Amino acid sequence: MADPRDRAHTVGVRAGLDKRPADVAAMFDRVARRYDVTNTVLSAGLDASWRRATRDALAPRPGQTVLDVAAGTAVSTVELAAGGVHAIACDFSQGMLRAGAARAVPKVAGDAMALPLADRSVDGVVISFGLRNVADPDAALREFHRVTRPGGTLVVCEFSSPTWAPFRTLYTEYLMQALPRIARAVSSNPEAYVYLAESIRAWPDQAALAGRIAGAGWGDVAWRDLTGGIVALHRARRS
Numbered sequence: 001m002a003d004p005r006d007r008a009h010t011v012g013v014r015a016g017l018d019k020r021p022a023d024v025a026a027m028f029d030r031v032a033r034r035y036d037v038t039n040t041v042l043s044a045g046l047d048a049s050w051r052r053a054t055r056d057a058l059a060p061r062p063g064q065t066v067l068d069v070a071a072g073t074a075v076s077t078v079e080l081a082a083g084g085v086h087a088i089a090c091d092f093s094q095g096m097l098r099a100g101a102a103r104a105v106p107k108v109a110g111d112a113m114a115l116p117l118a119d120r121s122v123d124g125v126v127i128s129f130g131l132r133n134v135a136d137p138d139a140a141l142r143e144f145h146r147v148t149r150p151g152g153t154l155v156v157c158e159f160s161s162p163t164w165a166p167f168r169t170l171y172t173e174y175l176m177q178a179l180p181r182i183a184r185a186v187s188s189n190p191e192a193y194v195y196l197a198e199s200i201r202a203w204p205d206q207a208a209l210a211g212r213i214a215g216a217g218w219g220d221v222a223w224r225d226l227t228g229g230i231v232a233l234h235r236a237r238r239s
């Protein structure tokens with residue numbers, strides 16, 4: 001008898017660039033089963049170093065509480081949880097949270113734009129490869145500010161814009177041509193990786209995102225490029 005999960009190889013589910021929450025959650029539900037391995041293949045193993053850099057940017061201290069928004073399978077949360085940090089995974093895709101069930105961190109279902117947390121209840125918020133998928137990123141950034149204690153930190157790890165023009169051209173070619181082809185061989189929902197490429201191209205560059213973070217009330221906004229700007233880490237403080 002056919003494994004019903006294999007239907008996902010032939011029936012793709014993808015969100016549009018309007019990022020309607022129900023479509024985004026459904027798309028990630030269908031990506032979930034092979035999400036971690038697809039990430040590692042498509043990033044040529046760089047994802048692990050991007051996660052370590054995200055933790056270094058947050059620099060959480062033992063005993064602090066950190067919220068990992070859009071945590072998916074909690075692969076980003078376990079990196080934050082080392083050394084006595086209380087890291088909580090939050091995502092609105094039940095499929096992604098279930099796929100990460102074996103990861104021993106607390107998990108909560110919730111929307112980045114209406115977090116199920118009290119005001120000023122966490123020391124830091126991280127969102128890795130998530131903000132680009134949120135229907136209203138500015139509302140989410142304001143919500144992260146609401147739940148963070150004064151003095152707390154926000155780290156946004158997101159695909160960005162390579163700074164060297166020839167590299168940017170090559171990378172765009174990879175995104176639009178090679179990446180969807182590789183995803184067809186590896187992912188449980190290859191259509192989602194067409195969305196991935198398009199959503200990266202439509203996303204604000206480093207300076208524009210910094211402006212959006214500041215516009216949501218965050219101070220001391222700064223960023224650092226990783227892998228030539230394929231990824232940018234933005235950090236900000238709550239006053």
Ligand SMILES: C[S@@+](CC[C@H](N)C(=O)[O-])C[C@H]1O[C@@H](n2cnc3c(N)ncnc32)[C@H](O)[C@@H]1O
Nearest residue numbers: 028070071072076091092093111112128130133
């Ligand atoms: C590309 S995955 C990132 C997962 C993980 N943070 C990582 O670094 O691999 C994006 C995640 O964002 C979640 N997401 C998108 N919009 C969301 C929202 N409004 N609220 C909560 N989660 C959201 C999706 O369900 C998905 O699990």
